[in-house]
Amino acid sequence: MAVSANRLELLQIADAVARDKSIDKQVVLTAMEEAMQRAAKAHYGSENDIKVDIDPRTGETHVSRYLHVVELVENDKVEISLVDARKRNPDAQIADIIAETLPPVDFNRINAQNAKQVIVQKVRDAERERQYDEYKDRIGEIVHGQVKRSEFGSVVVDLGKAEGVVRRDEMIPRESFRPGDRIRAYIYDVRREARGPQIFLSRSHPQFMVRLFAQEVPEIYDGVIRIEAVARDPGSRAKIAVISKDSSIDPVGACVGMRGVRVQAVVQELQGERIDIIPWSPEAATFIVNALAPAEVSKVVLDEDTHRVEVVVPDEQLSLGIGRRGQNVRLASQLTGWQIDILTEAEESERRQKEFTQRSALFMESLDVDETVAQLLASEGFATIEDVAYVDVGDLAQIEAFDEETAQELQNRAIEFIEARNKELDDKRVALGVTDDVLEIEGVTAQIAVALGEAEIKTLEDLAGAATDDLIGYYESTKDAAGKTERTRIPGALDGFSLTSDDANTIIMAARVKAGWIEAPVEEEAPAEEEGVTDEA
Numbered sequence: 001m002a003v004s005a006n007r008l009e010l011l012q013i014a015d016a017v018a019r020d021k022s023i024d025k026q027v028v029l030t031a032m033e034e035a036m037q038r039a040a041k042a043h044y045g046s047e048n049d050i051k052v053d054i055d056p057r058t059g060e061t062h063v064s065r066y067l068h069v070v071e072l073v074e075n076d077k078v079e080i081s082l083v084d085a086r087k088r089n090p091d092a093q094i095a096d097i098i099a100e101t102l103p104p105v106d107f108n109r110i111n112a113q114n115a116k117q118v119i120v121q122k123v124r125d126a127e128r129e130r131q132y133d134e135y136k137d138r139i140g141e142i143v144h145g146q147v148k149r150s151e152f153g154s155v156v157v158d159l160g161k162a163e164g165v166v167r168r169d170e171m172i173p174r175e176s177f178r179p180g181d182r183i184r185a186y187i188y189d190v191r192r193e194a195r196g197p198q199i200f201l202s203r204s205h206p207q208f209m210v211r212l213f214a215q216e217v218p219e220i221y222d223g224v225i226r227i228e229a230v231a232r233d234p235g236s237r238a239k240i241a242v243i244s245k246d247s248s249i250d251p252v253g254a255c256v257g258m259r260g261v262r263v264q265a266v267v268q269e270l271q272g273e274r275i276d277i278i279p280w281s282p283e284a285a286t287f288i289v290n291a292l293a294p295a296e297v298s299k300v301v302l303d304e305d306t307h308r309v310e311v312v313v314p315d316e317q318l319s320l321g322i323g324r325r326g327q328n329v330r331l332a333s334q335l336t337g338w339q340i341d342i343l344t345e346a347e348e349s350e351r352r353q354k355e356f357t358q359r360s361a362l363f364m365e366s367l368d369v370d371e372t373v374a375q376l377l378a379s380e381g382f383a384t385i386e387d388v389a390y391v392d393v394g395d396l397a398q399i400e401a402f403d404e405e406t407a408q409e410l411q412n413r414a415i416e417f418i419e420a421r422n423k424e425l426d427d428k429r430v431a432l433g434v435t436d437d438v439l440e441i442e443g444v445t446a447q448i449a450v451a452l453g454e455a456e457i458k459t460l461e462d463l464a465g466a467a468t469d470d471l472i473g474y475y476e477s478t479k480d481a482a483g484k485t486e487r488t489r490i491p492g493a494l495d496g497f498s499l500t501s502d503d504a505n506t507i508i509m510a511a512r513v514k515a516g517w518i519e520a521p522v523e524e525e526a527p528a529e530e531e532g533v534t535d536e537a
Contacts, residue, residue, distance in 0.1 A: 017123060027126040029054050029368045036061065044102065047077045063104055069096040112307075124196075131162040136190045145199070147181045157183055162199055170202035172235040172271050184269065186211060202425075204234035207277070210329035212266045213240070217255050222344045228280040231334035235271055237323075239331045241280035241289060252277050288340065291332035295321035298345060306500060308339040315344045359383060367413045376401065377410075389414035422446050433458045441514065443507045448494060455493030463511040466493075471504040 014032065018025040036052040040063055044050060049066040067080040069092050081409045085092035092098065145157035145164060153168035155177050166185055177183055185201035186208035202208060208226050219225040225244050232238040242251040255262050255277045263275055276294075281287040285300045288309055299312035307315070313321045321342050322329050356378050363374035366385050380399055382388055388396070388410060396407035425446035429439070432453030437460045439449050457463055458468075473492030494504065513520045 023495075024126070026056065028123060029056055031121075031123055031126075036063070040102065045077060047075070049101070061104055063102040065100045065102055067098045067100060069094055069098060071365055128196040131199075132190065132192055135162060135187065135197065135199050139187050139190055140207065140211075141187050142184055142208070142215070143183055143187060144182065147177045147179050147183055149179055150177070155183070156186065157201060159199070162197070164199035164201040164205060166201045170200070170204050172203050172273070174235060175203070175271050189442065203270075204232070206230040206232045206238075209238060209240070209266065209270065209273075212269055213255060213262075215217055216262045216265045217257070219244075219249060219251075219254045224249060225254055229335045229337075231331040232273075233327055233331060235273055237274045237276070237327055237331060238270075239276045239278060239335045241278050241287070241291070241335060243280040278335075284336070284338065287331065288336050288338060291335045292321055292328065292340075292342075295328065297321075299348070306339070306498075307337070308341065310341050310343060310348075312345055312348045313342050315346055318342065318344050344474050363388075366417045367410060369410070369413075373410075385414050385417055389418055425450050429453055435459050438463055438511075441507060441510050443503065443510070448497060451494055451497070455494055460511055460515050461510065464515040466508055466511075468501050468508065470506045471507070472499055472501060 014025050014028040033052045033054050036054075037050055040050045040052060041048060044065070051063045051064050051066065054060070055062075055066070063303045066078075067085075068078060069082055069085045070079045071082060071094060073079045073081050080098055082092065082094060085096065085098050088098060088100075089096075103362060143159055143164065145159045148156045148158045149162065150156070155166045157164045157166060164185065164187070166183070170188075183203075185203050186205050187199060188202045188205050188207070189200040191198050191200070207230070209232060210230055213227065214220045215223065218225065220242075224246050225242055227240055227242055227448070230238065231240075232287045240255075242255055242370055244251040254262075263277065267273060267275060278290040278293055281290060284302060288311065289297045292311065292313075295313055295317045297311055297313055301310040301312075303309065311321070320328070323331075329340050329342055338484070356375075359378040359382070360371065360374040362385070363369060363377050363382070364371060365390070369375070376399055377388065382391075388488045391411075393404065393407050393411055396402060396410060397404045399407075402410075407423040429446065432450065434449050434453040435458065436460070438444060438452065439446070441460075441463065442454075452458070452463065455470075458465060469490075469492065471492045471494045474490050476490050478486055478488060492504075509518070512518045
C-alpha cells in the first residue's frame with residue numbers, strides 16, 4: 001500500500017522529535033493524536049466522543065465518533081437508537097458502541113497553533129519523565145558537564161540530556177565557574193518538581209571525594225580497599241579512613257600512589273584540599289589516635305556511655321592536635337563519631353590532682369577520718385561514699401595499712417552517712433511536695449526527686465508531661481543588637497546529674513507508663529532453643 005507524502009512526512013516528524021528528545025516515538029504519535037482529536041472536537045462539537053488514531057506503520061489517520069446504542073435517544077451526539085445501529089451492524093445490541101468514521105479535519109491557523117501547544121507540552125512531559133527515570137538511579141555517581149549559566153551564586157550544568165544545578169552551599173569555597181567551563185560533580189539528589197525534575201549536584205559532599213578516589217585508585221573500585229569513613233572541610237582539609245581486605249596491600253600507600261600521583265589527582269580536582277589518609281581500625285582508641293594525626297597521643301580515656309573520649313597529648317603537641325581553628329580535632333571527631341576532648345599532660349595532671357584533693361576532702365568530711373586514710377581511699381580509685389559503702393569488705397581490707405576491723409568501721413560509717421543523707425533528702429522531698437510515686441520511677445534517686453521538686457515537678461503527672469529538654473536543658477539562639485547570633489544555655493531541672501537525653505527520656509516514658517498514659521513496651525521473647533538442645537548436663 002502506497003503511503004502519501006503528507007503521511008510519510010508525519011512519520012518523519014515523529015521520528016525526528018523522538019530522536020531529538022530521546023523519547024519513545026509512540027509518545028510523539030500519541031501527542032499528535034490528542035492534538036488532532038482536539039481539532040476534530042472543535043470542528044464537530046466538543047460534546048461528541050471523538051477519537052483519532054494514527055497508524056505507526058503507514059501514518060494513515062482515522063477519525064472516529066463513538067455512539068452508544070440505546071433504546072431511546074436523548075442526545076444524538078453520543079447516542080444512537082438500536083434500529084439505526086442495526087442498519088450499520090445487524091448484530092448490534094443495547095449498550096454496544098458504534099464507531100462512525102468522520103472525514104479528516106483541515107487544520108486552520110488556530111487549530112494548528114493549538115495542536116502545536118498540545119504536542120510541545122506532551123513531548124516536554126515525556127522528556128521530563130525520561131530525565132527523572134534516567135537520573136534517579138544515578139544518585140551517588142559523578143557526572144561530567146558544561147557550565148551553562150550562573151543564577152544567584154548557583155551554577156546550572158548541561159549534562160547532555162538534562163540540566164543539573166550546583167547550589168552555592170554545595171560548591172567548594174572560593175571556587176568559581178564561567179559559562180563553557182567543564183565541571184565534575186556528585187549527584188546527591190533527584191526530585192520531581194512542578195518545573196520538571198531537578199538534579200542536585202555537589203562538589204563539597206564527602207562522597208564526592210570518595211568517588212574521586214574510586215576513579216583514581218583501582219583497588220577501591222575493585223573493592224579490595226574500602227573507605228570506611230570520611231570527613232571534609234571543603235576546600236581546606238579532609239580525612240579519610242581506609243582498610244584493606246588483602247593483608248598484603250597497604251591501603252594508605254595504595255591511595256597515595258607512586259610519588260603521590262593518585263592523591264594529587266584528587267587534590268587538584270578539590271582545589272588543593274589537603275587530604276589525610278589514615279588506616280581504619282575496629283579498636284576505637286586506635287582509630288581515634290590515627291584520626292588525630294599528625295599529632296602524637298600519649299593517652300586515651302573512653303567513656304562508652306556518653307560516647308566521649310579524653311585524649312592526652314604532650315604540651316608541645318596541643319596546637320597540632322587541635323589544628324587551626326580547631327579543624328584537626330573537629331574532623332577527627334566527625335571521622336570517628338566520638339566527641340573528642342584534648343588535654344595536655346600538664347592539664348591532665350592538674351585536673352587529676354584537683355579530683356584527688358576533692359575526693360580526699362569528701363572522705364575526711366563524710367567518714368570522719370584523717371587525711372592519710374582519705375588519701376589512701378582516693379588513691380585506690382574510690383570516688384564516692386557509695387563506693388566505700390557497697391564494696392566488698394575484703395577489698396577494703398586489702399588496702400595497705402588497713403585491716404578487716406578498719407575496713408568494717410569505714411563501711412559502717414559510709415552506710416550511716418548515706419542513711420542520714422537519704423533521710424535528710426527524703427524530708428526535703430516531702431517538704432517540697434514531691435509525691436512518693438515519683439520516687440518509685442526507675443532512675444529517680446532521692447537527690448533527683450529533690451531537684452525535680454525544686455523545679456516544680458512534684459507529681460507523677462508533672463513528670464509524665466515533661467519534655468527531655470525540661471530535665472537536661474537546652475540551648476536557645478538569640479540575636480544581639482548588632483545582629484550577631486548568640487547561643488544561651490537554658491538549664492534543666494536535672495542539670496549536674498550527668499544525664500544523657502536517653503536517660504531523661506527513659507525516666508519520662510517510665511512515668512507515662514506508670515501514670516497510665518501509654519502501655520509498657522512489650523519485651524521481645526527470647527529465641528526458642530534449637531531442636532535437640534536441652535539443659536541436661
